[in-house]
Amino acid sequence: MSTVFPEISKPREACGVFGIYAPGAPTASMTSLGLLALQHRGQESAGIASSDGQTITVVKDLGLVTQVFDERRLSPLQGHLAIGHVRYSTTGSTTWENSQPLYRSAGAVGFALGHNGNLTNTAALIEEHGLDVDASSDTDVVAALIAKLHDGDTTDSRGLERAVMAAVPLLEGAFTAVLMDDARVIGVRDRFGFRPLCLGKLEHGWVLASETCALDIVGAHFIREVEPGEVVVIDAGGMRTMRAVEEVEPRLCVFEFVYFARPDSKLYGRNVYDVRYRMGEELARQAPVDVDMVMPVPESGVPAAQGYAKSSGIPYGEGLVKNRYVGRTFIAPEQNLRDRAIRLKLNPLVDRVKGRRLVVIDDSIVRGSTTRKIVALLRESGAAEVHLRISSPPYRWPCFFGMDTGRRSELVAADMSVGEICDYVGADSLAYLDIDRMLRATGIAEQGFCTACLSGDYPVEISGDVRKDVLELPVEHGADAQNAQ
Numbered sequence: 001m002s003t004v005f006p007e008i009s010k011p012r013e014a015c016g017v018f019g020i021y022a023p024g025a026p027t028a029s030m031t032s033l034g035l036l037a038l039q040h041r042g043q044e045s046a047g048i049a050s051s052d053g054q055t056i057t058v059v060k061d062l063g064l065v066t067q068v069f070d071e072r073r074l075s076p077l078q079g080h081l082a083i084g085h086v087r088y089s090t091t092g093s094t095t096w097e098n099s100q101p102l103y104r105s106a107g108a109v110g111f112a113l114g115h116n117g118n119l120t121n122t123a124a125l126i127e128e129h130g131l132d133v134d135a136s137s138d139t140d141v142v143a144a145l146i147a148k149l150h151d152g153d154t155t156d157s158r159g160l161e162r163a164v165m166a167a168v169p170l171l172e173g174a175f176t177a178v179l180m181d182d183a184r185v186i187g188v189r190d191r192f193g194f195r196p197l198c199l200g201k202l203e204h205g206w207v208l209a210s211e212t213c214a215l216d217i218v219g220a221h222f223i224r225e226v227e228p229g230e231v232v233v234i235d236a237g238g239m240r241t242m243r244a245v246e247e248v249e250p251r252l253c254v255f256e257f258v259y260f261a262r263p264d265s266k267l268y269g270r271n272v273y274d275v276r277y278r279m280g281e282e283l284a285r286q287a288p289v290d291v292d293m294v295m296p297v298p299e300s301g302v303p304a305a306q307g308y309a310k311s312s313g314i315p316y317g318e319g320l321v322k323n324r325y326v327g328r329t330f331i332a333p334e335q336n337l338r339d340r341a342i343r344l345k346l347n348p349l350v351d352r353v354k355g356r357r358l359v360v361i362d363d364s365i366v367r368g369s370t371t372r373k374i375v376a377l378l379r380e381s382g383a384a385e386v387h388l389r390i391s392s393p394p395y396r397w398p399c400f401f402g403m404d405t406g407r408r409s410e411l412v413a414a415d416m417s418v419g420e421i422c423d424y425v426g427a428d429s430l431a432y433l434d435i436d437r438m439l440r441a442t443g444i445a446e447q448g449f450c451t452a453c454l455s456g457d458y459p460v461e462i463s464g465d466v467r468k469d470v471l472e473l474p475v476e477h478g479a480d481a482q483n484a485q
Helices: 027-037 122-129 138-149 159-170 212-217 255-260 272-286 302-312 335-339 369-380 418-425 435-442 464-471 477-484
Strands: 003-006 016-021 045-051 056-062 081-087 102-106 109-116 176-180 185-189 198-202 205-209 221-225 230-235 238-243 293-296 320-322 329-332 346-348 357-362 385-390 429-432
Touching: 016 027, 016 109, 016 176, 016 185, 016 230, 027 045, 027 081, 027 205, 027 212, 045 109, 056 109, 081 109, 081 176, 081 185, 102 138, 109 138, 109 159, 122 138, 138 159, 159 185, 159 230, 185 205, 198 212, 205 212, 205 230, 212 221, 255 272, 272 302, 272 385, 272 435, 293 302, 302 357, 320 369, 346 369, 357 369, 369 385, 369 418, 418 429
Parallel strands: 293 357, 357 385, 385 429
Antiparallel strands: 003 329, 016 081, 016 205, 045 056, 045 081, 102 109, 109 176, 176 185, 185 230, 198 205, 198 221, 230 238, 320 346
């Protein structure tokens, strides 16, 4: 009997969105390139919607961008505007129906929508507005609400943007999206700006994308980030912006800097790689240790490990090799193979670690099971000491705004001390970066971040039923957590 194991060692990524309006350009092919650049944000499904000014065509499927799109599947996607989406599910199961972009009709007109984030008031929206929801994702709730608010008047050329402007103030939680009808592309962020969205300029067009790395791959010049509460409309008249929400409170997810975003992207005007490097420098100053080598858990731990090495003066080296061709899930048919499944993703460089005292740098610990296996693997390879340093604070609280971490009872740091976690994972020592140092490393702490997963301070009120189901800990959580790992 085969067992499928998802990778649960990290917070599971938010989705990625891309939109383009560029007459004369191969917009579908450019969208597929943009989605490839955003593949790290979602690996469950990929989709593109395009229009030639008359008809909207949607092609989407489960799988990676390269599995979903080739020349044959891109050929029907003709036109001068398109949007794209790569998905990792936070609300809703992994089914074709929940892949995006979603298409909705409003009377005689239609639109497509791609969403990054997670709403916290979907049940209230369905009840209060009598929404007809077909899929189990909150994105379908958003699409249904916009369709309801759209009057379907074919003579109203701006019907979609009016509906979006009316819908955004009703939505609670995280909502960064791209939309399109047969004449325009629209980008929007919620009033907190939990998830990123940026605007780029082509010679004869415009691009919207979750990260600047997707602008780079299509040759777009970065203009600026879309602001919280802002709606950006791109059509034959050019680009224009509107405010859907006047009172905004920027709260970009700090884990975009810690883990989610690609290191070559920029957020709040700061290069992500540089910020992670500085987090490593701060970590070295906060938690020094006498060892022979600094090594990362690849690949997300690399910039912080390099920063730690630079600040501490300890030599940097690679101790683990990552298999880049193993996806987010894999099938292990036998128990003995499942027990050693970590080697499918990470294999030690025995000659580099044997007999050495190591400080191992990673960006986070969520459940602790993978960290425990990595420490055991390094000890099996002959490491004399294994000291863990984490370039973010303990991950203690679930996220409701676009990343999937499960219940609080599943988080190893929820009610275990740093010393208890150290004992559980089998390390010689363990230290996490303080939250103030982490924010200082961004160089823009005053800009505003959501740190709810680290501090428990949620910018949006979480309903009582959700709090009870997701946030509360069982009485014997400490023991249960260790047994579950």
